Amino acid sequence: MKVVLEHLTKIFPSRDKDKSAEVVAVNDFNLEIPDGKLIGLLGPSGCGKSTTLFMISGLQAPTSGKIFFGEDEVTTLAPENRGIGLVFQNYALYPHMTVQQNILFPLQNLKGENRLSKEEMLTRANEVAKLVQIDKFMNRKPSELSGGQQQRVAIARALVKMPRVLLLDEPLSNLDARLRLQTREEIRRIQRDTQITTIFVTHDQEEAMSISDYIVVMKLGVIMQTGKPQWVYDDPANLFVAKFLGTPPINVFTGKVENEKLYIGDEAVLDVKGVEDQEVYIGVRPEGFLLNANGKLTCSVSGIDVMGRDISVVSTNAASLNPVVRSIIAADEMGNVAGEVKFNLKEHKVFVFNKETEERVYFGKQVAAHEEMVAQMKAEGQNVTPHNGPLPREADDKVQDNRPAEQQQGFSGKVKGAFARVKGVFTKKKGTAEEEAQSAPEETADKAESEAKE
Template sequence: MKIVLENLTKKFPKIDKKIKSEVIAVNNFTHDIEDGRLIGLLGPSGCGKSTVLNLISGLEKPTSGKIFFGEDDVTELPPENRGVGLVFQNYALYPHLNVKDNIKFPLENLRGKDKLTKDQMDAKVLEAAKLVQIENLLERKPAKMSGGQQQRVAIARALVKHPKVLLLDEPLSNLDARLRLQTREELKRIQIETGITTIFVTHDQEEAMSICDTIVVMNEGRIMQHGAPQDVYDHPENLFVAKFLGTPQINVFKGEICDGGLFIGKDKVMDVKPETASGNAQKRDVYVAVRPEGFVAVTEAESSEENLLHCDFIKMEVMGRDTSIISNHEAFDGTVIRAIIPSDTRPQFISGEVSFKLKPSKVHVFDAETEEAIRI
């Protein structure tokens, strides 16, 4: 099912006297979600991603804008008539019912021509349980199950009616790290097997990038950027997206473009095209953002070469495959610089200063005023 969100806006009335105007949770949100795709709504807490999900499901009505499922305008359609399956952060299972009855519950509420016989319901329950691999737990109560098993029950309950759209609102947040990894892989498998258009809300960028076909990065109710996860990571369109995606976080420096070079403090780190400077200005203030994997540590003998970034060494953290070099620089816009290099290439000795070459593909430059990306 293709979903079209057209100029969606959702405003909530002010509830605090200190707030002078309405709260805009979703602001002119426009996006097309292709049939059978798994899309991730990604952003910090309060950015509006769950509100978008609630608008699609019908739990909230938009202040303005339209929602289309295929060619049908469903903006005013009640939630129960939209054909959506919802999975929440808390599993919302009925503790007095066993797994079988929890999954069956949505089917028991069907009426008229959609009403099913007991045998038909049992068959659908077994089909959904097999899909999430809990068919051997049908007689168990939720209290006797792990968090991952309970989440699978919630997913099976959402799938049992064969929804047109599956909506997942931070479904993995209550699971430990190992279960999160396992369950997100299961979610991707289920989505591929069913072909259901799925919208996955999360603040965890690693989750979104690992399983989604497309990610939509949001902030303050607006779309900051959307696209294939790796494309968004490799080509952030603004400083917010660059800082939000990536673990550890990208390293941001105050810099400038002048005399045909990109400078961080006194260090010229890269050559640039002369036309990159704006207008007739002799220099252009910028932010220079470098991914942790974008540093190449050089030896003391090489530290006098051109186009190097010279930093004050703090310490090294050896993490097996990789090593983090922790350092600082007068132009750094943060606490400490974290450079990640392969452990087998780390320098044998580092004194009070460490020098880096920067990988051009991992360096992103943004205008200091607009924070929009500059291609150099």
């Protein structure tokens, strides 16, 4: 069952009449989810991913926009008539019922023609229980099961009435690390076996990357990028996506493009043909560093984390916006790492973002690679430009400069900060109302989401 979301918007009204206190949890959300795929909605808390899921489930009504399951519009349909299965973050298993009663419950609610005989219900429950491998525990109460087993019961309960769409709200967040790994494989397997279109919400990028066919990265209710996990990792559309994906996180430097050369600090690190002069942020994946005695980027080493096969070099650079620069290199080069190190950068691991818009600036081979990916995504029916207008920003949402003030270039940190704030006020005045709504502080969005969940 294909799921289509058209201009989906959810606004939580403020408690009083003050319009500016409204929270736009989901903002003009357009997405087409192909039949039988597993989609991960990914984003920091308060980005509206759970709200989106609850709107698809029917537990929350959208402020505007439409939801389609296949060709049917379901926007105003009650949850029980949508044919969805929903797994809650803390499972919401009925504590007073046994596993079997829990799984049978949705079937027992069916009425009229859909009503099954008792034997059919039991067979169906047993089938589903086998699928999720909890058939041994049918007579236990949820409290007598481990977290992972409870999770599977919850999935079984969601699957038993053969939903058209399966929705999972942070299904792994209550499990320990080992179980999480195991359960996410399990979810992937069950989804493949049943071929049910599945949408799953998480704030854990690793989780989303590992099991999703597509991921949708969200921020402040707006889609930042969609695509296959590897694409999104390899070709982030903006600074937010680049920073959100990847462990260890991407290294962000401040720099500039001048005469088709990319500068980190004062060091020209790469040639960027065809790129206009501008102030930029430069993101470099930890695996994008090459140790080289004549390297173009100089960093001073402050430590080494040994990881076996690789080592992670922790160093500092004046232009880095992160407190430290993390680079992963092969372990046999450890001997060369001390004091000052020089790196060359792998071109395809370096992402350049315009400082104003934080949108990606493609250069060199990246241009062709990006175009190829876009073409592929279009062929698979994915929307390529998910957000309309400028990227959502919070009022004070400047990229954080974590360096000590004296290291920051140009004006001192304080003056620079004040300048940025003044500029923020100006652009805000010019911006549309929509922009203003988008810039609602994340805190309130967070609150609204947790309230909505309740």
